[in-house]
Amino acid sequence: MAADLRVSIAHQTAFALRLAAALSSPAHPAGGAGRNVAFSPLSLHVALSLVAAGAGGATRDQLASALGGPGSAEGLHAFAEQLVQLVLADASGAGGPRVAFADGVFVDASLSLKKTFGDVAVGKYKAETHSVDFQTKWLLLPSNLANIDWEHYLLLPSLEKKLEKYGKIFFLVFTIVGIIYVIMWFPFTAILEIMSLKDDEPITHWTSGKAAEVASQVNSWVEKVTSGLIKEILPPGSVDHTTRLVLGNALYFKGAWTEKFDASKTKDGEFHLLDGKSVQAPFMSTSKKQYISSYDNLKVLKLPYQQGGDKRQFSMYILLPEAQDGLWSLAEKLNSEPEFLEKHIPTRQVTVGQFKLPKFKISFGFEASDLLKSLGLHLPFSSEADLTEMVDSPEGKNLFVSSVFHKSFVEVNEEGTEAAAATAAVITLRSAPIAEDFVADHPFLFLIREDMTGVVLFVGHVAAEVLGQVNSWVDRVTSGLIKNIATPRSINHNTKLVLANALYFKGAWAEKFDVSKTEDGEFHLLDGESVQAPFMSTRKKQYLSSYDSLKVLKLPYLQGGDKRQFSMYILLPEAQDGLWSLAEKLNSEPEFMENHIPMRPVHVGQFKLPKFKISFGFGASGLLKGLGLPLLFGSEVDLIKMVDSPGAQNLFVSSVFHKSFIEVNEEGTEATAAVMVSMEHSRPRRLNFVADHPFMFLIREDVTGVILFIGHVL
Numbered sequence: 001m002a003a004d005l006r007v008s009i010a011h012q013t014a015f016a017l018r019l020a021a022a023l024s025s026p027a028h029p030a031g032g033a034g035r036n037v038a039f040s041p042l043s044l045h046v047a048l049s050l051v052a053a054g055a056g057g058a059t060r061d062q063l064a065s066a067l068g069g070p071g072s073a074e075g076l077h078a079f080a081e082q083l084v085q086l087v088l089a090d091a092s093g094a095g096g097p098r099v100a101f102a103d104g105v106f107v108d109a110s111l112s113l114k115k116t117f118g119d120v121a122v123g124k125y126k127a128e129t130h131s132v133d134f135q136t137k138w139l140l141l142p143s144n145l146a147n148i149d150w151e152h153y154l155l156l157p158s159l160e161k162k163l164e165k166y167g168k169i170f171f172l173v174f175t176i177v178g179i180i181y182v183i184m185w186f187p188f189t190a191i192l193e194i195m196s197l198k199d200d201e202p203i204t205h206w207t208s209g210k211a212a213e214v215a216s217q218v219n220s221w222v223e224k225v226t227s228g229l230i231k232e233i234l235p236p237g238s239v240d241h242t243t244r245l246v247l248g249n250a251l252y253f254k255g256a257w258t259e260k261f262d263a264s265k266t267k268d269g270e271f272h273l274l275d276g277k278s279v280q281a282p283f284m285s286t287s288k289k290q291y292i293s294s295y296d297n298l299k300v301l302k303l304p305y306q307q308g309g310d311k312r313q314f315s316m317y318i319l320l321p322e323a324q325d326g327l328w329s330l331a332e333k334l335n336s337e338p339e340f341l342e343k344h345i346p347t348r349q350v351t352v353g354q355f356k357l358p359k360f361k362i363s364f365g366f367e368a369s370d371l372l373k374s375l376g377l378h379l380p381f382s383s384e385a386d387l388t389e390m391v392d393s394p395e396g397k398n399l400f401v402s403s404v405f406h407k408s409f410v411e412v413n414e415e416g417t418e419a420a421a422a423t424a425a426v427i428t429l430r431s432a433p434i435a436e437d438f439v440a441d442h443p444f445l446f447l448i449r450e451d452m453t454g455v456v457l458f459v460g461h462v463a464a465e466v467l468g469q470v471n472s473w474v475d476r477v478t479s480g481l482i483k484n485i486a487t488p489r490s491i492n493h494n495t496k497l498v499l500a501n502a503l504y505f506k507g508a509w510a511e512k513f514d515v516s517k518t519e520d521g522e523f524h525l526l527d528g529e530s531v532q533a534p535f536m537s538t539r540k541k542q543y544l545s546s547y548d549s550l551k552v553l554k555l556p557y558l559q560g561g562d563k564r565q566f567s568m569y570i571l572l573p574e575a576q577d578g579l580w581s582l583a584e585k586l587n588s589e590p591e592f593m594e595n596h597i598p599m600r601p602v603h604v605g606q607f608k609l610p611k612f613k614i615s616f617g618f619g620a621s622g623l624l625k626g627l628g629l630p631l632l633f634g635s636e637v638d639l640i641k642m643v644d645s646p647g648a649q650n651l652f653v654s655s656v657f658h659k660s661f662i663e664v665n666e667e668g669t670e671a672t673a674a675v676m677v678s679m680e681h682s683r684p685r686r687l688n689f690v691a692d693h694p695f696m697f698l699i700r701e702d703v704t705g706v707i708l709f710i711g712h713v714l
Contacts, residue, residue, distance in 0.1 A: 004075070004078075005079070005082055006545065008068060008075060008076075008078075008079035008082075009079075010338065011067070011068045012041070012042070012045055012067075012068075012079070013338055013341070013342075014338040015041060015045055015066070015067055016041030016042075016045070017334045017335050017338055017341070018335055018375055019039070019041050019044065019371070019375070020039075020041070020331060020334065020335070021331045021332055021334060021335030022335075022371055022374060022375065023037050023039065023366075023371065024037065024327065024328060024331035036360070036362045036364065037362070037364055038362040038363075038364045038408045038409070038410040038419070039364060039366075039406060039408045039421065040251055040406075040408055040419075040421030040423075042083070042251065042421075043249055043250075043251045043406065043408075043421040043422065043423045044368065044404070044406055044423050045067055046080055046083070046103065046125065046249050046423075047247055047248070047249050047404070047423040047424070047425050048063060048066075048067055048372075048377075048380075048404075048425070049063075049067055049073075049076040049077065049079075049080050049125075050080075050103065050105075050121060050125055050127070050247050050249075050425075051063060051247060051380060051387070051401060051425055051427075052064060052067065052073045052076055052077075053073065053076075053077060053117055053120040053121060053125075053389070054114075054117045054387050054389045054390030054391075055073070055380065055385075055386055055387055055389060056386045056387075056388050056389050057386040058379055058384075058386065059379040059380055059384075059385050059386040059387065060073050060386070060389075062376070062377060062378070062379045062380070063076075063377065063380060064076060065376075066372075066375065066376055066377050077120055077124045077125075078124070080124055080125055081123075081124040081125075084101065084124075084125065084126050086312075087312065088101040088251070089310075093308075094308035094309035094310070095306060095307075095308050095309070096255075096305070096306060096307050096308020096309070096310070096312070096314075097253060097254060097255035097256075097305050097306070097308070097314050098252070098253070098254040098255075099251075099252070099253055100225055100226075100227070100250075100251070100252040101225075101249070101250070101251050101252070102126075102128065102221075102225045102249060102250050103121070103125045103126060103127035103128070103247075103248070103249045104127060104128045104129075104130065104218070104221055104246075104247070104248045104249065104250075105121050105127050105128070105129045105130070105245065105246075105247055106130045106132050106214060106217070106218060106245065106246040106247075106248070107129065107130070107131060107132070107244070107245050107391065108131075108132060108133065108134045108135060108243070108244045108245070109131045109132065109133050110135065110393075111244060111245075111391040111392070111393050111395065112391065112392050112393070113129065113390065113391060113392070114389055114390060114391060114392045115392075116389065117389055117390050117391075130217070132210075132214045132217065133210040133211075133213075133214065134210060134211045134214055134239060134240070134241060134242075134243045134244065135210065135211075135241050211239045211240050211241055211243055212236070212239075214239060214243075214246070215234040215236075215238060215239050218233065218234050218246055218248055218424060219231065219232045219233055219234055221248070221250070222248065222250045222422045222424075225250035225251075225252060225422075226250050226251075226252045226409070226420035226421075226422060227252055227254075227420070229252070229409040229418070229420040230250070230407050230408075230409055230420050230421070230422050232407075233248065233250075233405055233406075233407055233422040233423075233424045234246070234405060234424055234426075235405070238403060238405065238426060239426055242428050243402075243426060243427070243428050244391070244395065244399060244427055244428065245390060245391070245399070245426075245427040246424055246425070246426055246427070247424070247425040247427065248422065248423065248424040248425070249422065249423055250420070250421070250422040251420065251421045251422070252419070252420045253314075253417070253418070253419045253420070254416070254417070254418045254419070255305030255306065255314055255416050255417050256305060256306045256415055256416035257303055257304070257305060257306070257415070257416045258303075258304045258305065258306050258307070259286075259288055260414055260415055260416070261284040261285070261286055261357075261414035262285075262286070262414070263414045265284070265285045265286070266282050266283065266284050266285065266359065266414060267282070267283060267285070268280045268281065268282055268283070269281065269283045269356060271358055272324050274324070274325055274327070281358045281359070281360075282358065282359045283356040283357065283358050283359075284356070284357045284358070284359060284413075284414055285355055285356055285357075286352070286355050287352065287355070288352070289349040289350060289351055289352065290302075290303075290349060290350065290352050290355065291303070291304070291346040291347075291348065291349050291350075292346055292349075292350050292352065293344055293345070293346040293347075295344065296322075297321060297322045297323065297326065298319065298320065298321055298322065298326075298330065298344070299319075299320045299322070300317060300318070300319055300320070300344050300345070300346055301317065301318040301320065301346070301357070302315050302316075302317055302345065302346040303315060303316045303317075303318070305416060305417070306416075311600065316412070316417060317341075317345075318357065319334075319344075339595070342591075342594075342595055343591045343594070343595065345594070347594065359412060359413045359414070360410075360411070360412050361409075361410070361411040361412075362408070362409070362410045362411075363407075363408075363409045364407070364408050364409075365405070365406065365407035365408070366405075366406060367403055367404065367405055367406075368404040368405070368406050368423075369381050369401070369402075369403050369404050372404065380400065380401040381400060381401050381402070382400065383400065385399065385400035385401065387399040387400065387401075387427065390427070399427050399428070400427070400428065401425055401426070401427055401428075402426050402427070402428035403425075403426045404423065404424070404425050404426070405423070405424045405426070406421070406422070406423045406424075407421065407422050408420065408421040408422075409421075508557060508558045508667055509555060509556070509557060509558070509667065510555075510556040510557060510558050510559070511538075511540055512667055513536040513537070513538055513609075514537075514538070517536070517537045517538070518534050518535065518536050518537065518611065519534070519535060519537070520532050520533065520534055520535070521533065521535045521608060523610055524576050526576075526577055526579065533610045533611070534610065534611045535608040535609065535610050535611075536608070536609045536610070536611060536665075537607055537608055537609075538604070538607050539604065539607070540604075541601035541602060541603055541604065542554075542555075542601055542602065542604050542607065543555070543556065543567075543598040543599070543600065543601050543602075544598055544601075544602050544604065545596060545597075545598040545599070547596070548574075549573060549574045549575065549578065550571065550572065550573055550574065550578075550582065550596070551571075551572045551574070552569060552570070552571055552572070552596050552597070552598055553569065553570040553572065553598070553609070554567050554568075554569055554597065554598040555567060555568045555569075555570070569593075569597075570609065571586075571596075611665045
């Protein structure tokens with residue numbers, strides 16, 4: 001994933017979690033205690049980004065800062081363009097989730113959009129533009145008339161039902177050259193009177209005529225995009241004759257679980273509420289392995305959706321606090337530490353014990369302007385708003401955002417998830433990928449990792465000690481890559497037990513390197529000198545992520561028929577002497593590697609990766625003692641459960657020997673490792689996951705990390 005896209009996604013995630021925390025607050029009138037919440041931060045983000053496209057000055061800067069962090073509004077639009085292309089494309093034709101997304105700009109017919117705004121809205125946001133009539137108005141006054149002759153009723157049939165109920169006199173009101181004209185009639189007669197009023201004379205009891213029809217048009221558009229799940233985004237009275245624009249979007253998602261739940265196993269059980277009470281709810285259950293990570297006060301469940309033919313992977317995440325009243329503190333934790341979610345993503349499946357997840361359905365709507373103001377977005381809603389870049393008219397200087405309406409629907413059952421969201425911003429009158437270089441010509445770290453589980457098979461570094469003698473070997477390898485793991489000195493007459501394991505790995509690159517492009521070049525050593533080494537090269541896209549002081553390259557191996565995906569990772573510090581500080585970083589921050597995994601291929605500029613071959617062996621006893629395992633090698637060690645003999649009490653680990661061999665070339669990697677050690681393995685424990693008290697959930701695209709929906713179940 002390109003660095004700029006990763007930064008944009010990080011800001012979008014932070015915005016999402018700030019909204020979630022604010023809505024989850026017990027003090028918030030829309031969410032808070034007693035209400036289930038579901039909303040789409042992505043829908044809100046895109047709607048406000050579109051507002052930013054028509055904003056200027058401080059208003060634009062405030063929107064850009066709130067939505068995208070330090071940077072310009074142009075970055076928001078580039079991000080939106082990538083979202084529409086990469087995340088929000090429909091994958092149902094290839095067996096993946098059905099995703100539908102639409103943007104709409106509804107502008108009053110008296111105004112025309114500025115070309116720049118229109119180009120951004122249509123070109124980057126793929127918005128539809130509609131010319132509508134907000135300004136034609138009707139005035140209805142009570143009438144004492146009875147027995148209206150409906151057979152002769154020809155005027156304004158759209159208001160017939162209101163007339164049937166109330167009986168009215170009609171006034172058509174319009175403005176010509178500053179004069180308000182009022183045409184009055186009864187439904188069964190000709191026009192009775194035409195009169196004119198000055199603009200500054202008050203007229204009371206206005207109702208929006210055509211504006212109400214526009215609201216109905218917007219609502220129908222949203223209903224169509226969301227497959228009928230959201231029928232009304234604009235409530236009655238939300239737009240009127242002063243409205244000039246409505247910016248809206250709608251998002252629909254329907255995904256089937258990779259592993260569906262057996263409906264016959266769904267049973268009612270108690271769900272514990274925040275107030276200490278409980279209610280009956282239907283709980284889905286399974287005994288299959290699940291993606292779960294467990295911490296002291298939190299469990300996180302990942303439920304993947306069936307994937308389509310592309311590289312996107314959508315998942316739902318359930319964040320279950322251990323404490324039954326722990327939801328609010330969890331929401332605050334997510335808000336204060338935006339990286340918290342990424343650090344707690346489950347990366348592997350585990351055996352489950354008791355597993356209970358409630359089916360749930362949430363329909364949730366709120367007017368978001370007060371919430372957004374509380375998050376620092378004041379200017380767009382104020383008299384000082386600058387939305388002059390939207391329309392080509394003097395009226396542009398009087399535009400401001402009067403309201404932001406948002407509605408979401410989420411249903412989770414045994415089959416999967418159906419979700420929809422819509423956002424409408426009502427605007428009223430107040431009265432290209434960068435080519436990354438990757439040149440591994442100085443010491444770097446490498447890993448071989450299985451990406452579905454995150455298991456690291458091999459890890460090492462290429463530094464001065466290795467490439468200074470790139471073709472010199474500790475052992476001359478013949479038919480076996482590792483010739484001797486046990487030497488005559490390591491086993492003698494006192495040896496009672498040898499525990500050994502061996503691992504062999506040989507993988508071909510998914511994209512092999514062209515041997516004809518391999519050329520010698522300088523590899524810079526830690527001591528400042530350099531040696532000649534053979535460098536592989538390519539112009540093809542690579543999985544590469546770039547940071548201030550580090551670049552990470554992922555080289556996938558050819559995948560088999562199962563779901564495992566093995567890859568080699570090259571961690572290249574920017575500084576030629578940065579290897580040791582990088583190693584220390586990996587040691588002190590265990591989540592560092594997971595947080596820096598490249599997610600997608602990017603264009604490369606200069607690309608140079610050395611071929612290398614390493615044979616390495618060492619006695620690990622001293623190293624393991626230094627890492628806190630002295631007891632294993634001491635006289636007080638207890639290994640009596642290994643052998644059925646009185647001599648068991650005298651067993652101890654005398655030594656641990658390890659040898660590895662690895663070769664990286666144009667075809668792929670061959671690697672092997674062996675360990676001889678006396679140690680006991682424990683069985684993995686079964687994890688329980690019982691979501692029987694309030695929890696948070698997210699729907700996220702895992703390749704990008706983009707959060708589509710977020711909410712909580714109380």
